[in-house]
Amino acid sequence: xxxxxxxxxxxxxxxxxxxxxxxxxxxxxxxxxxxxxxxxxxxxxxxxxxxxxxxxxxxxxxxxxxxxxxxxxxxxxxxxxxxxxxxxxxxxxxxxxxxxxxxxxxxxxxxxxxxxxxxxxxxxxxxxxxxxxxxxxxxxxxxxxxxxxxxxxxxxxxxxxxxxxxxxxxxxxxx
Amino acid sequence: xxxxxxxxxxxxxxxxxxxxxxxxxxxxxxxxxxxxxxxxxxxxxxxxxxxxxxxxxxxxxxxxxxxxxxxxxxxxxxxxxxxxxxxxxxxxxxxxxxxxxxxxxxxxxxxxxxxxxxxxxxxxxxxxxxxxxxxxxxxxxxxxxxxxxxxxxxxxxxxxxxxxxxxxxxxxxxxxxxxxxxxxxxxxxxxxxxxxxxxxxxxxxxxxxxxxxxxxxxxxxxxxxxxxxxxxxxxxxxxxxxxxxxxxxxxxxxxxxxxxxxxxxxxxxxxxxxxxxxxxxxxxxxxxxxxxxxxxxxxxxxxxxxxxxxxxxxxxxxxxxxxxxxxxxxxxxxxxxxxxxxxxxxxxxxxxxxxxxxxxxxxxxxxxxxxxxxxxxxxxxxxxxxxxxxxxxxxxxxxxxxxxxxxxxxxxxxxxxxxxxxxxxxxxxxxxxxxxxxxxxxxxxxxxxxxxxxxxxxxxxxxxxxxxxxxxxxxxxxxxxxxxxxxxxxxxxxxxxxxxxxxxxxxxxxxxxxxxxxxxxxxxxxxxxxxxxxxxxxxxxxxxxxxxxxxxxxxxxxxxxxxxxxxxxxxxxxxxxxxxxxxxxxxxxxxxxxxxxxxxxxxxxxxxxxxxxxxxxxxxxxxxxxxxxxxxxxxxxxxxxxxxxxxxxxxxxxxxxxxxxxxxxxxxxxxxxxxxxxxxxxxxx
Numbered sequence: 001x002x003x004x005x006x007x008x009x010x011x012x013x014x015x016x017x018x019x020x021x022x023x024x025x026x027x028x029x030x031x032x033x034x035x036x037x038x039x040x041x042x043x044x045x046x047x048x049x050x051x052x053x054x055x056x057x058x059x060x061x062x063x064x065x066x067x068x069x070x071x072x073x074x075x076x077x078x079x080x081x082x083x084x085x086x087x088x089x090x091x092x093x094x095x096x097x098x099x100x101x102x103x104x105x106x107x108x109x110x111x112x113x114x115x116x117x118x119x120x121x122x123x124x125x126x127x128x129x130x131x132x133x134x135x136x137x138x139x140x141x142x143x144x145x146x147x148x149x150x151x152x153x154x155x156x157x158x159x160x161x162x163x164x165x166x167x168x169x170x171x172x173x174x175x
Numbered sequence: 176x177x178x179x180x181x182x183x184x185x186x187x188x189x190x191x192x193x194x195x196x197x198x199x200x201x202x203x204x205x206x207x208x209x210x211x212x213x214x215x216x217x218x219x220x221x222x223x224x225x226x227x228x229x230x231x232x233x234x235x236x237x238x239x240x241x242x243x244x245x246x247x248x249x250x251x252x253x254x255x256x257x258x259x260x261x262x263x264x265x266x267x268x269x270x271x272x273x274x275x276x277x278x279x280x281x282x283x284x285x286x287x288x289x290x291x292x293x294x295x296x297x298x299x300x301x302x303x304x305x306x307x308x309x310x311x312x313x314x315x316x317x318x319x320x321x322x323x324x325x326x327x328x329x330x331x332x333x334x335x336x337x338x339x340x341x342x343x344x345x346x347x348x349x350x351x352x353x354x355x356x357x358x359x360x361x362x363x364x365x366x367x368x369x370x371x372x373x374x375x376x377x378x379x380x381x382x383x384x385x386x387x388x389x390x391x392x393x394x395x396x397x398x399x400x401x402x403x404x405x406x407x408x409x410x411x412x413x414x415x416x417x418x419x420x421x422x423x424x425x426x427x428x429x430x431x432x433x434x435x436x437x438x439x440x441x442x443x444x445x446x447x448x449x450x451x452x453x454x455x456x457x458x459x460x461x462x463x464x465x466x467x468x469x470x471x472x473x474x475x476x477x478x479x480x481x482x483x484x485x486x487x488x489x490x491x492x493x494x495x496x497x498x499x500x501x502x503x504x505x506x507x508x509x510x511x512x513x514x515x516x517x518x519x520x521x522x523x524x525x526x527x528x529x530x531x532x533x534x535x536x537x538x539x540x541x542x543x544x545x546x547x548x549x550x551x552x553x554x555x556x557x558x559x560x561x562x563x564x565x566x567x568x569x570x571x572x573x574x575x576x577x578x579x580x581x582x583x584x585x586x587x588x589x590x591x592x593x594x595x596x597x598x599x600x601x602x603x604x605x606x607x608x609x610x611x612x613x614x615x616x617x618x619x620x621x622x623x624x625x626x627x628x629x630x631x632x633x634x635x636x637x638x639x640x641x642x643x644x645x646x647x648x649x650x651x652x653x654x655x656x657x658x659x660x661x662x663x664x665x666x667x668x669x670x671x672x673x674x675x676x677x678x679x680x681x682x683x684x685x686x687x688x689x690x691x692x693x694x695x696x697x698x699x700x701x702x703x704x705x706x707x708x709x710x711x712x713x714x715x716x717x718x719x720x721x722x723x724x725x726x727x728x729x730x731x732x733x734x735x736x737x738x739x740x741x742x743x744x745x746x747x748x749x750x751x752x753x754x755x756x757x758x759x760x761x762x763x764x765x766x767x768x769x770x771x772x773x774x775x776x777x778x779x780x781x782x783x784x785x786x787x788x789x790x791x792x793x794x795x796x797x798x799x800x801x802x803x804x805x806x807x808x809x810x811x812x813x814x815x816x817x818x819x820x821x822x823x824x825x826x827x828x829x830x831x832x833x834x835x836x837x838x839x840x841x842x843x844x845x846x847x848x849x850x851x852x853x854x855x856x857x858x859x860x
Binding site: 021 | 812
């Protein structure tokens with residue numbers, strides 16, 4: 001990129017030529033960064049969907065990995081250690097933060113989601129060690145693909161347990 | 176009672192800060208020293224006041240005062256004393272007070288320095304510090320009150336409030352929620368305060384930058400005053416990031432150290448601008464250039480510090496760092512927007528005064544390469560920022576939330592990091608002002624040949640992964656250049672002064688601490704890069720369910736499952752602990768004890784890996800699952816992480832180098848005093 005030398009002292013023309021060289025060099029770097037960002041975004045962007053939205057799109061080819069979040073239903077967690085196959089079901093939670101806030105915070109939203117049989121639910125399969133934070137009413141954030149059988153095959157599984165961090169003391173769920 | 180004391184102290188500090196801002200402003204405008212002195216006293220008063228508040232929280236935490244909501248949510252009866260104390264930063268309300276406490280301490284320390292020639296900066300430094308402090312205090316006083324108590328209303332509801340609501344009675348839970356076991360790790364206990372120390376100390380150089388802009392004293396005085404603050408800020412931030420990585424590696428159980436999680440990135444972004452700033456101020460000091468750029472960098476760093484505090488504490492983005500959502504988001508954005516606009520308009524007002532006297536001429540000169548280094552750091556910053564806000568942007572424009580994960584960051588930043596490594600090798604050899612390919616080549620060919628020899632060894636060892644070879648070559652090149660620099664300097668000194676080589680080396684580093692400290696930091700980066708290449712490129716993993724006496728094999732290693740015991744401990748854990756024998760090339764090398772602790776109180780399991788660490792690799796084994804009754808059928812997940820310990824060694828060298836660079840320069844101070852006295856004599860004559 002900087003393979004040429006340039007004499008600093010000299011005529012004004014030479015000086016402005018030197019400046020132009022710096023500007024071109026700078027633009028090249030900017031272009032390189034933009035190129036890296038654009039191509040990497042295209043290569044690794046994932047749709048962030050809710051369980052509801054994913055159900056609507058069932059059958060249509062989304063074409064790339066999807067990230068989806070849901071509330072873990074504790075009774076459904078099953079683990080086969082021989083194959084490291086983890087299966088569980090999640091219930092729909094809103095994807096939008098302001099919506100979660102409006103409904104009384106994440107802990108409340110998760111509590112409502114697992115106790116509402118009318119909510120859309122989705123089965124999840126994940127191969128790997130069973131995460132320590134996987135439990136009833138945890139929020140699971142999964143990355144993967146929706147199979148044609150309606151089961152979500154996750155490559156990546158993140159968990160959040162708001163109740164355990166700081167949300168509320170036991171019994172504080174307000175009626 | 177103590178809660179009221181602590182809350183009262185917070186309110187008073189807030190009012191004192193407001194007073195200090197007002198009187199400093201008035202004093203600066205009227206050039207009235209009495210008002211400025213009063214503002215200075217206000218600044219100094221904030222520290223003992225916030226100390227009262229912070230100690231009150233600690234007292235409440237240690238005495239299990241569960242009637243206070245914060246105490247009930249972050250501690251529990253079974254927690255040991257040190258964890259109760261450190262629970263001060265275990266949740267959002269406490270963290271904010273902790274932030275204010277550190278800021279009050281640092282700003283007070285700055286206020287106590289000898290101002291002499293810099294009197295005109297004093298009121299503005301006070302104003303910037305106090306505005307920042309008042310902002311954080313207002314969050315604690317009005318929104319995230321750590322002293323709010325729990326009350327039970329007549330209808331049985333539990334409410335959180337500072338003052339007793341009508342018709343309610345105090346509610347005191349028998350036990351608290353406790354700190355999440357995942358956070359009960361030494362790395363995690365000191366990681367947040369390190370990050371905070373780094374965040375907070377960056378406020379000081381920013382305050383001086385703003386003071387320079389307001390007063391119009393836009394030479395590099397502000398940079399020279401704050402040089403050491405910047406290094407200290409950077410030291411703590413780096414330490415925080417490294418400790419965070421170590422925590423993730425030890426505790427999160429995925430054999431990784433960095434996950435490109437938004438919260439990690441939030442701490443990484445001010446580090447990036449801070450690093451660029453550390454480099455580019457040298458150009459201003461040496462060549463009087465890049466003055467605008469340095470102002471922009473320190474303003475950006477300040478905003479990113481606020482943004483980082485906000486991200487780690489607001490839950491606006493999904494993250495493994497599951498801190499709660501809270502109402503402070505909009506307030507943070509308003510504050511950031513306001514300070515950003517004010518800073519930029521001050522900068523624009525002084526734009527012409529900040530123009531450099533000289534232009535850059537040679538594209539291979541040291542200053543041009545430093546500029547390139549800055550552009551690469553900013554490039555990485557832009558990648559990170561884009562990744563963090565992309566979900567918000569895509570939602571605004573397409574109505575569809577789209578996120579990017581770690582592959583995005585890895586792909587986009589890898590070439591930029593490689594470019595930075597290359598610069599680390601080239602720039603120290605480039606001359607200031609004027610340098611050509613020829614002069615550079617002459618300076619560089621010896622280390623270059625040395626690095627090629629290393630590459631030959633790597634090829635000989637059978638590695639054919641081209642990216643890894645390129646990476647190792649860069650590491651070898653930078654290491655060779657850096658060591659060569661030490662050697663050349665020591666040799667020249669040895670010839671000139673006749674000192675023995677080790678003594679010459681010692682004096683060399685001692686006389687120019689920033690330069691040679693910087694080189695040590697570069698060596699640390701090289702070691703870290705070796706570790707990162709090792710684990711990123713050559714990590715392998717396997718898993719298996721085996722019964723007693725059976726084996727799983729991974730590469731040269733094999734693991735035999737010996738036994739499993741499950742027992743309860745006195746501190747409320749149920750522990751399942753496996754004993755495995757590790758064999759390398761058929762030779763027994765030791766036993767490991769991967770285990771799973773189940774915390775009854777928080778119903779939280781925690782997986783603790785068994786790790787065998789050598790300079791060559793880490794053998795990292797997790798106990799995944801077991802059959803409850805028989806000791807047959809235990810499942811393990813196994814990682815082989817080559818070279819990962821170089822990452823931790825590199826982190827250590829990195830911090831050591833920063834300490835060398837930040838250490839007070841005795842010789843420099845002496846020469847300053849000398850210069851001053853000669854000036855004084857000249858003025859008298």
